[in-house]
Amino acid sequence: xxxxxxxxxxxxxxxxxxxxxxxxxxxxxxxxxxxxxxxxxxxxxxxxxxxxxxxxxxxxxxxxxxxxxxxxxxxxxxxxxxxxxxxxxxxxxxxxxxxxxxxxxxxxxxxxxxxxxxxxxxxxxxxxxxxxxxxxxxxxxxxxxxxxxxxxxxxxxxxxxxxxxxxxxxxxxxxxxxxxxxxxxxxxxxxxxxxxxxxxxxxxxxxxxxxxxxxxxxxxxxxxxxxxxxxxxxxxxxxxxxxxxxxxxxxxxxxxxxxxxxxxxxxxxxxxxxxxxxxxxxxxxxxxxxxxxxxxxxxxxxxxxxxxxxxxxxxxxxxxxxxxxxxxxxxxxxxxxxxxxxxxxxxxxxxxxxxxxxxxxxxxxxxxxxxxxxxxxxxxxxxxxxxxxxxxxxxxxxxxxxxxxxxxxxxxxxxxxxxxxxxxxxxxxxxxxxxxxxxxxxxxxx
Amino acid sequence: xxxxxxxxxxxxxxxxxxxxxxxxxxxxxxxxxxxxxxxxxxxxxxxxxxxxxxxxxxxxxxxxxxxxxxxxxxxxxxxxxxxxxxxxxxxxxxxxxxxxxxxxxxxxxxxxxxxxxxxxxxxxxxxxxxxxxxxxxxxxxxxxxxxxxxxxxxxxxxxxxxxxxxxxxxxxxxxxxxxxxxxxxxxxxxxxxxxxxxxxxxxxxxxxxxxxxxxxxxxxxxxxxxxxxx
Numbered sequence: 001x002x003x004x005x006x007x008x009x010x011x012x013x014x015x016x017x018x019x020x021x022x023x024x025x026x027x028x029x030x031x032x033x034x035x036x037x038x039x040x041x042x043x044x045x046x047x048x049x050x051x052x053x054x055x056x057x058x059x060x061x062x063x064x065x066x067x068x069x070x071x072x073x074x075x076x077x078x079x080x081x082x083x084x085x086x087x088x089x090x091x092x093x094x095x096x097x098x099x100x101x102x103x104x105x106x107x108x109x110x111x112x113x114x115x116x117x118x119x120x121x122x123x124x125x126x127x128x129x130x131x132x133x134x135x136x137x138x139x140x141x142x143x144x145x146x147x148x149x150x151x152x153x154x155x156x157x158x159x160x161x162x163x164x165x166x167x168x169x170x171x172x173x174x175x176x177x178x179x180x181x182x183x184x185x186x187x188x189x190x191x192x193x194x195x196x197x198x199x200x201x202x203x204x205x206x207x208x209x210x211x212x213x214x215x216x217x218x219x220x221x222x223x224x225x226x227x228x229x230x231x232x233x234x235x236x237x238x239x240x241x242x243x244x245x246x247x248x249x250x251x252x253x254x255x256x257x258x259x260x261x262x263x264x265x266x267x268x269x270x271x272x273x274x275x276x277x278x279x280x281x282x283x284x285x286x287x288x289x290x291x292x293x294x295x296x297x298x299x300x301x302x303x304x305x306x307x308x309x310x311x312x313x314x315x316x317x318x319x320x321x322x323x324x325x326x327x328x329x330x331x332x333x334x335x336x337x338x339x340x341x342x343x344x345x346x347x348x349x350x351x352x353x354x355x356x357x358x359x360x361x362x363x364x365x366x367x368x369x370x371x372x373x374x375x376x377x378x379x380x381x382x383x384x385x386x387x388x389x390x391x392x393x394x395x396x397x398x399x400x401x402x403x404x405x406x407x408x409x410x411x412x413x414x415x416x417x418x419x420x421x422x423x424x425x426x427x428x429x430x431x432x433x434x435x436x437x438x439x440x441x442x443x444x445x446x
Numbered sequence: 447x448x449x450x451x452x453x454x455x456x457x458x459x460x461x462x463x464x465x466x467x468x469x470x471x472x473x474x475x476x477x478x479x480x481x482x483x484x485x486x487x488x489x490x491x492x493x494x495x496x497x498x499x500x501x502x503x504x505x506x507x508x509x510x511x512x513x514x515x516x517x518x519x520x521x522x523x524x525x526x527x528x529x530x531x532x533x534x535x536x537x538x539x540x541x542x543x544x545x546x547x548x549x550x551x552x553x554x555x556x557x558x559x560x561x562x563x564x565x566x567x568x569x570x571x572x573x574x575x576x577x578x579x580x581x582x583x584x585x586x587x588x589x590x591x592x593x594x595x596x597x598x599x600x601x602x603x604x605x606x607x608x609x610x611x612x613x614x615x616x617x618x619x620x621x622x623x624x625x626x627x628x629x630x631x632x633x634x635x636x637x638x639x640x641x642x643x644x645x646x647x648x649x650x651x652x653x654x655x656x657x658x659x660x661x662x663x664x665x666x667x668x669x670x671x672x673x674x675x676x
Contacts, residue, residue: 293536
């Protein structure tokens with residue numbers, strides 16, 4: 001069998017396009033994924049028209065100076081801003097596609113924020129030619145405006161709570177530059193209690209004072225609770241996220257690495273296994289080989305072993321390349337290798353089954369692509385995005401092919417999220433099943 | 447010697463071979479002729495061990511029989527020498543290098559030894575194909591339509607080469623569409639029609655069996671088949 005292996009390696013070596021593809025493909029994928037993970041998402045390019053006059057950004061709330069430009073700056077930081085001087089210029093840039101959208105801050109924003117009589121409004125112009133980009137602009141600006149709203153609401157709430165505190169406990173405040181003292185419900189209650197105590201027991205004023213005292217106590221006690229209530233109003237819904245499925249869930253970067261490696265592993269292995277097996281038939285050598293020179297099972301084992309070994313090497317090179325961009329735990333390298341090897345064997349068995357169906361290398365390659373792409377897509381359908389029945393179907397279909405367990409095993413090997421045994425056992429079963437299917441398929445070669 | 451007894455083969459409802467028996471002695475050259483679909487390739491494939499008969503048997507295992515299929519079974523990206531070396535190793539030849547050298551010399555391909563097979567002409571590929579069949583110095587050699595892709599000069603060299611092997615004691619069986627080639631080179635012919643062996647004997651005897659005077663071998667062959675209802 002080693003002579004067949006040597007022969008296949010010689011043929012591979014003499015197929016420069018294929019070798020280039022096998023070498024370049026994982027490098028390109030690794031670099032692209034690495035760059036994507038290390039650079040983060042691109043900011044949308046947005047035109048900004050700020051009509052608020054210089055110095056007008058500062059408003060007074062409850063005697064406190066609030067610089068609204070800090071909140072608008074948050075918004076500008078979330079985009080790639082292009083400053084413009086007029087609405088026409090903003091519209092033109094959006095229309096020409098120079099920017100994805102335009103954000104207009106009208107001059108009356110500080111006034112409306114300070115008066116709190118009506119909500120301040122910002123205008124967003126966007127180009128709807130590309131729905132994906134339009135959605136990106138809308139989502140980015142909406143998200144940042146919501147953040148600014150939340151921050152301002154907290155500020156308003158703080159001011160309101162200050163006033164309430166003044167009413168409950170008393171103190172001093174200022175309005176329009178004039179300082180004044182506020183008695184407060186608590187001190188008023190104490191004064192009234194002293195006044196009531198100084199009245200003769202038969203005085204009718206004692207009952208009236210008692211009524212005022214009861215009201216003051218009730219008001220103070222309820223207003224004491226209002227800070228919690230206002231806190232709730234300022235942030236009525238908080239997010240408390242907990243993972244219930246896939247505890248210790250795979251980090252996004254690890255998932256991206258596992259996905260990139262699994263996709264490459266799948267394509268390289270399927271194409272090699274299917275191609276090298278179909279080549280025996282295309283060159284008419286299969287019959288000559290199996291008439292006593294080598295058994296069909298040994299021939300199959302050689303193709304599966306060759307494809308798995310080559311793609312394992314590619315996967316490990318990819319992982320090493322991705323480690324330049326993403327922090328990977330090298331102490332887990334033996335687990336990476338185990339997961340990649342199990343995945344490679346399973347993909348190779350599947351590739352051999354595809355190769356056993358095809359008469360020519362080109363047909364085998366086409367079949368491998370046609371089968372692998374939907375298998376990968378189906379395995380990546382997240383729960384909740386489709387109906388329950390469809391999702392269950394995608395799970396069943398995914399379980400029939402090596403992509404899903406290979407991705408799970410590699411993800412677990414990379415960052416220890418979840419166990420590896422189950423996906424490895426799954427891959428072993430699939431390797432045996434596809435190996436048996438390939439062996440049966442070889443009968444078509446007779 | 448190679449002996450086949452009562453070989454039968456079905457492909458679905460079609461009977462490709464019906465109890466065909468054949469004995470070829472050492473130093474004998476036997477041609478299998480017959481119309482298209484008569485079962486010539488099926489018979490050779492069974493003798494070579496490529497296909498299994500439904501019933502009947504072959505006296506020699508495939509490993510002891512040299513086999514030259516109709517379509518060259520070669521790796522195009524390997525050189526002539528690499529192809530020969532690979533199959534010599536798989537055939538477990540005692541001296542691989544000597545076997546390769548010998549076949550390169552005998553087939554006149556020594557100068558093309560380093561050329562990739564994909565760059566060779568059809569005739570030269572067929573010579574490599576034949577050379578691989580003879581690597582292990584088999585006592586019996588089977589060839590399926592060996593001269594199909596060859597020009598007249600190459601065809602002549604092939605037959606000269608095969609006659610040399612026959613003179614050395616190799617039993618050779620080949621199939622051909624070219625009836626004159628069978629008449630010219632074969633000691634005996636086996637005529638197959640609809641999977642049935644309808645004649646075994648020398649070309650001359652077939653002409654005598656038909657009995658019509660003035661007919662050449664091809665005409666006698668056609669007449670023979672016509673009389674047998676084929």
